Amino acid sequence: xxxxxxxxxxxxxxxxxxxxxxxxxxxxxxxxxxxxxxxxxxxxxxxxxxxxxxxxxxxxxxxxxxxxxxxxxxxxxxxxxxxxxxxxxxxxxxxxxxxxxxxxxxxxxxxxxxxxxxxxxxxxxxxxxxxxxxxxxxxxxxxxxxxxxxxxxxxxxxxxxxxxxxxxxxxxxxxxxxxxxxxxxxxxxxxxxxxxxxxxxxxxxxxxxxxxxxxxxxxxxxxxxxxxxxxxxxxxxxxxxxxxxxxxxxxxxxxxxxxxxxxxxxxxxxxxxxxxxxxxxxxxxxxxxxxxxxxxxxxxxxxxxxxxxxxxxxxxxxxxxxxxxxxxxxxxxxxxxxxxxxxxxxxxxxxxxxxxxxxxxxxxxxxxxxxxxxxxxxxxxxxxxxxxxxxxxxxxxxxxxxxx
Amino acid sequence: xxxxxxxxxxxxxxxxxxxxxxxxxxxxxxxxxxxxxxxxxxxxxxxxxxxxxxxxxxxxxxxxxxxxxxxxxxxxxxxxxxxxxxxxxxxxxxxxxxxxxxxxxxxxxxxxxxxxxxxxxxxxxxxxxxxxxxxxxxxxxxxxxxxxxxxxxxxxxxxxxxxxxxxxxxxxxxxxxxxxxxxxxxxxxxxxxxxxxxxxxxxxxxxxxxxxxxxxxxxxxxxxxxxxxxxxxxxxxxxxxxxxxxxxxxxxxxxxxxxxxxxxxxxxxxxxxxxxxxxxxxxxxxxxxxxxxxxxxxxxxxxxxxxxxxxxxxxxxxxxxxxxxxxxxxxxxxxxxxxxxxxxxxxxxxxxxxxxxxxxxxxxxxxxxxxxxxxxxxxxxxxxxxxxxxxxxxxxxxxxxxxxxxxxxxxxxxxxxxxxxxxxxxxxx
Numbered sequence: 001x002x003x004x005x006x007x008x009x010x011x012x013x014x015x016x017x018x019x020x021x022x023x024x025x026x027x028x029x030x031x032x033x034x035x036x037x038x039x040x041x042x043x044x045x046x047x048x049x050x051x052x053x054x055x056x057x058x059x060x061x062x063x064x065x066x067x068x069x070x071x072x073x074x075x076x077x078x079x080x081x082x083x084x085x086x087x088x089x090x091x092x093x094x095x096x097x098x099x100x101x102x103x104x105x106x107x108x109x110x111x112x113x114x115x116x117x118x119x120x121x122x123x124x125x126x127x128x129x130x131x132x133x134x135x136x137x138x139x140x141x142x143x144x145x146x147x148x149x150x151x152x153x154x155x156x157x158x159x160x161x162x163x164x165x166x167x168x169x170x171x172x173x174x175x176x177x178x179x180x181x182x183x184x185x186x187x188x189x190x191x192x193x194x195x196x197x198x199x200x201x202x203x204x205x206x207x208x209x210x211x212x213x214x215x216x217x218x219x220x221x222x223x224x225x226x227x228x229x230x231x232x233x234x235x236x237x238x239x240x241x242x243x244x245x246x247x248x249x250x251x252x253x254x255x256x257x258x259x260x261x262x263x264x265x266x267x268x269x270x271x272x273x274x275x276x277x278x279x280x281x282x283x284x285x286x287x288x289x290x291x292x293x294x295x296x297x298x299x300x301x302x303x304x305x306x307x308x309x310x311x312x313x314x315x316x317x318x319x320x321x322x323x324x325x326x327x328x329x330x331x332x333x334x335x336x337x338x339x340x341x342x343x344x345x346x347x348x349x350x351x352x353x354x355x356x357x358x359x360x361x362x363x364x365x366x367x368x369x370x371x372x373x374x375x376x377x378x379x380x381x382x383x384x385x386x387x388x389x390x391x392x393x394x395x396x397x398x399x400x401x402x403x404x
Numbered sequence: 405x406x407x408x409x410x411x412x413x414x415x416x417x418x419x420x421x422x423x424x425x426x427x428x429x430x431x432x433x434x435x436x437x438x439x440x441x442x443x444x445x446x447x448x449x450x451x452x453x454x455x456x457x458x459x460x461x462x463x464x465x466x467x468x469x470x471x472x473x474x475x476x477x478x479x480x481x482x483x484x485x486x487x488x489x490x491x492x493x494x495x496x497x498x499x500x501x502x503x504x505x506x507x508x509x510x511x512x513x514x515x516x517x518x519x520x521x522x523x524x525x526x527x528x529x530x531x532x533x534x535x536x537x538x539x540x541x542x543x544x545x546x547x548x549x550x551x552x553x554x555x556x557x558x559x560x561x562x563x564x565x566x567x568x569x570x571x572x573x574x575x576x577x578x579x580x581x582x583x584x585x586x587x588x589x590x591x592x593x594x595x596x597x598x599x600x601x602x603x604x605x606x607x608x609x610x611x612x613x614x615x616x617x618x619x620x621x622x623x624x625x626x627x628x629x630x631x632x633x634x635x636x637x638x639x640x641x642x643x644x645x646x647x648x649x650x651x652x653x654x655x656x657x658x659x660x661x662x663x664x665x666x667x668x669x670x671x672x673x674x675x676x677x678x679x680x681x682x683x684x685x686x687x688x689x690x691x692x693x694x695x696x697x698x699x700x701x702x703x704x705x706x707x708x709x710x711x712x713x714x715x716x717x718x719x720x721x722x723x724x725x726x727x728x729x730x731x732x733x734x735x736x737x738x739x740x741x742x743x744x745x746x747x748x749x750x751x752x753x754x755x756x757x758x759x760x761x762x763x764x765x766x767x768x769x770x771x772x773x774x775x776x777x778x779x780x781x782x783x784x785x786x787x788x789x790x791x792x793x794x795x796x797x798x799x800x801x802x803x804x805x806x807x808x809x810x811x812x813x814x815x816x817x818x819x820x821x822x823x824x825x826x827x828x829x830x831x832x833x
Contacts, residue, residue: 020716021689021691021714021715021716022651022716022723022726023651024651024652024714025650025651025652025653026651313705314702314705314706315701315702315705317705318704318705318706318708318710319705319710321708322708322710322711373698375697375698375701375702378701378705378710379701379714379715379717382710382711382714383714385711386652386687386711386712386714389711390652390653
């Protein structure tokens with residue numbers, strides 16, 4: 001069996017509003033409702049609604065044969081409920097077909113796996129509840145950590161939580177001569193299957209599709225199927241993992257991306273021996289060829305495929321450490337708003353905005369950032385965090401006083 | 405007496421202390437019965453009508469005037485030989501081609517536009533604006549009747565010189581800051597030259613402090629007798645009762661100013677780090693913007709004190725008042741500060757201040773803690789003391805208020821008018 005596995009990451013952060021020093025101690029609402037709502041609506045119109053409709057049509061047309069999978073971050077689901085119930089409804093329809101699989105992740109699309117096992121568990125559980133609530137009791141079996149961040153120990157934690165498989169990047173530096181087109185298993189807990197992104201083919205669609213300077217532009221379905229036919233027969237799985245916003249947002253409709261997707265399944269069925277599978281089907285049906293060793297965490301970001309998009313410079317490390325230092329206090333807090341804010345503040349995007357790798361991948365960072373510079377991002381985040389710390393301290397003092 | 409005064413910026417469109425000082429001076433001068441013509445490169449229309457304002461952008465130049473050609477020729481030299489940026493961008497290139505045109509003395513007048521429009525900002529075309537400003541100044545000196553010329557800082561020195569050349573009236577240059585204050589020892593040669601020629605062409609020089617006077621004598625080789633020290637003052641000496649209240653429980657220690665080499669922001673951060681190690685019940689604020697801002701943010705992150713050390717970005721108007729009002733200590737660690745008016749603003753808000761000995765304001769303000777800018781231990785000590793030992797801060801508050809009353813702009817204006825009289829008697833006895 002040779003198969004293609006589509007997985008789409010669907011995520012929108014809760015962006016912070018411009019929060020000034022003078023607001024500390026007084027204004028406890030941190031979120032930029034206007035920006036969050038307008039971005040959600042814009043992407044809904046350009047991507048979520050038309051692409052969900054297209055996928056629904058494809059699933060219905062190629063009954064039982066075309067399938068996809070999604071991971072919807074918890075913060076995305078919250079914003080969907082708040083700003084885009086129409087998008088929620090269209091996702092529910094897709095999941096109802098039985099051919100759109102949902103994966104689990106951390107609720108806030110956070111970096112908790114790198115810092116706190118307890119918080120990681122909390123967030124996975126919370127995400128599971130959210131999915132259950134919105135999707136008719138649905139229980140995911142496969143896990144996808146934030147931005148495909150993965151290491152042997154992260155895999156072990158995920159296995160402990162009962163997941164059958166996890167998705168990550170087919171990073172060159174961990175694969176070496178090996179191919180991403182096989183199923184592997186976790187180095188510590190072999191029961192956990194590891195599915196690796198074929199980054200060349202994935203990025204052909206996600207990044208290069210509309211790039212006219214690219215030698216292979218324009219990418220047609222014939223060309224694409226021709227490429228996958230050239231892959232050796234024994235390599236069974238092609239994992240195409242990408243941001244869902246690829247469709248209509250990163251690649252505009254004018255680029256022909258929707259038409260490409262509309263005709264891709266047909267071309268695959270007619271001109272190749274590939275099928276489509278969901279991640280849990282791949283995990284169940286394709287035996288692993290061996291362990292994959294990932295001692296140092298990898299991700300799907302930037303040229304380095306490491307964590308430097310989120311952590312590593314002084315700004316990011318300071319913000320990250322100060323935030324997670326608060327964990328014991330937050331866990332003692334009885335205030336649901338404090339719990340919620342702490343989760344939202346953990347969203348990885350806040351740290352991504354503080355990235356200072358200007359000269360290589362800075363462009364893509366700048367594209368996604370609401371700030372003019374990483375320094376502004378840092379200042380704004382720290383101002384908010386300072387206020388958050390005051391609230392925590394106040395509540396703490398009140399709890400102590402009440403006990404007396 | 406009619407004074408023709410050249411400035412560069414004027415409130416509310418200011419980016420530094422020069423505009424504020426000019427505003428205060430004009431306000432002080434308005435108390436006396438003299439006529440002031442105040443020229444700036446660009447007027448925005450919302451300036452306080454304290455003088456007869458002239459916008460250099462609106463002046464038409466009569467190129468048939470022979471003496472202009474002479475000025476223009478000198479200025480062309482000044483402009484073209486002064487690239488602040490080492491490569492040629494499109495604008496710089498245009499200037500080069502311009503030069504070829506200016507150089508031939510019998511150019512067809514029609515190729516000149518008769519008006520220049522100035523941005524009035526400190527930008528990369530600054531030197532060009534400075535020299536064009538001078539040309540326009542010549543025209544203004546021809547059109548407007550006056551007895552004496554007064555130019556503020558190097559940006560308007562060429563304008564003052566040009567005006568003097570046209571009208572033959574005495575020139576007073578007012579030095580608020582020198583290139584050595586702005587750039588340390590890495591002075592921009594062109595700016596230095598402009599400052600020096602302004603000081604040499606002047607009949608009298610006003611220095612805002614003895615510190616500045618020493619620089620003028622030592623670095624620019626100006627005879628001591630030519631330089632008079634007249635300290636700056638405060639716009640309003642009354643104590644400000646602000647209803648701004650602090651929203652954080654901790655004490656607040658503030659740095660407020662441009663975040664540049666001259667202001668010594670890094671010493672403030674190092675001192676803050678020392679204080680925070682002893683006392684967690686305090687927050688530090690660095691208010692302002694400047695070329696060192698990002699480096700300062702990096703340092704704060706590196707020291708891991710960012711939840712207690714905050715940046716506000718550039719503040720103006722009400723926000724500045726609010727910042728002073730909620731501060732418990734104000735620190736001005738300037739490496740080199742010809743005067744430095746902001747500590748006096750802090751005093752008006754009843755905020756005790758720490759100032760560096762390398763500032764002109766230290767010459768007039770007694771009730772402040774004075775430290776060397778580089779002595780971060782002393783700075784940390786002083787901050788800690790003002791936060792914890794109520795005695796000193798209470799004393800500073802009551803005595804500082806008394807001191808302020810002696811620092812009015814009308815006193816400054818009075819001294820300047822006396823200087824004008826003296827200059828006029830010497831030059832036109």
